[in-house]
Amino acid sequence: MRKFLTPLALALLASSGTQAQTSAPPRNMTFQPVAQLSQASLQRQPTAEPASPGSPRTMPIDWDQARADARRQANIGAEIAATRLAPALPRPSNRQAAQVANTRLPVLVPNMASLSSSPEPTVLLFPQSDFYTLSIMGDGLVIEVFGTRLAHAVAPDALTARQLRATDPDALRISATEYGQVADFNRYGAAYTVTLECDNPQSDPRCADDVLVRRLAHSLVIAAGSPGEGG
Template sequence: MKKLLIAAASLAALSGGIVHAQSQSDDTPAEARVSEEEAAQNPPDPRLIAEELRAKARRIPRRNLAAALRAASDERDDRARTISRRPDLEALREDLRRTEAEDEERNVSAIRDLSSQTFAAAPSEAPPPPPGIRAVSAERLRSADAEEVARASIPVLLPAELRDRMKVYGMENVYTATARIDAEARLLISGTCNRVVGGDPDVVAFRKRIAQQPRRLEGTRASYQMSRNDFGVDLSFSKFGCGYVMTVECGDPGADPRCAADDYVTGLAQSMILANPELAGGE
């Protein structure tokens, strides 16, 4: 697991630099074919995940964002420096208050609608989680280890839709989490409040370029960028002064719409849970 955390720290370090750059312009193959039962009996090996991240860093072109994020710490440019930052906890608390108010308003509206309408059959599919960030303690998650979550001193954000499948590995200023979506796809998310400054001029210029073209996730009010690689799609976003990278990997990235298009991964990022609400003074 230690190797995994080292890989995760280096994976997200440049994302810290992206957070800083974006703040200048904005407020800001799943190769194994296994069944859900087999996946539950054979959880992912952190050592194998770490090796996969290192292998991917060597295979993806350097100009690609994912390659820069996954560069191992021992391969990083000597001109780069890593600065540890603290998350903006007041912004975190404000986001939670806003979401709570929106949920209350939504519930009142739903009750009002029910009282004025006749009974209707329930939809065949569950609706997607509402947008926003909500506090859900790790003890209430099926797959997450509360002790691992507690090791992280930064907001541990997880996609609400996959909350009960996420396995979390934490360290003081970084965490990473993985989930098997199904036999054809998996998700990885990492976060850190470390910030990388300096480095290769091309990388510095790259950070500046992406900061000039920020996009925004309306659900979580986060600036984000997209990139693609041989395995799937990456969504990098900034929130609370920290950087996060969410990756969806598919067995056939070109044919699977979850990797070939943006909608699936951006949809996951629209609704997140905070797995360590005690960081904000909650639960």
């Protein structure tokens, strides 16, 4: 088996805790914004969703591009580390985080320096073979990064197909929700979503506009992921 774990993965997994956590539910996702997780739902034990009538297909991943980006990030990280200003990455506290070594798509995580969060947030990582969910909770804010290589083969109609292709100049699809902001994008053949939810979305500037969600989306780096056998 050929592993594809960058040095950043060591930082990501270094402080994985010993308390068992429940796995996050799988999602069958078209390349479109995922349903939002309310803050209340994060407190409930996840349960498996019923199978979708239209079975998703597994999308091929451009591992050559992912490896090239990981090497570039490693070089940049080495230069930053030399100045003793290495970027802080999320450190999951749940045991399941160690299973990220078996995730078959690039696992993107944000730079914690983009948050300026105090006190230290709670970080949970729920990896599966074809998707993962990273949740960062604290200081009245929930950040979720979701990535998947599962997609339905065909958009249900022409309008949806156009909407799925529509992006802004940053290659992001930004939308406001009742609780915050969402940024969707495709990379390496996978679909990714960065979701922000605030306790007080109308008055909290972090969720009132798209500045933070854009900054987080642009701060994402490859922390783990493996093509598996023959990849």
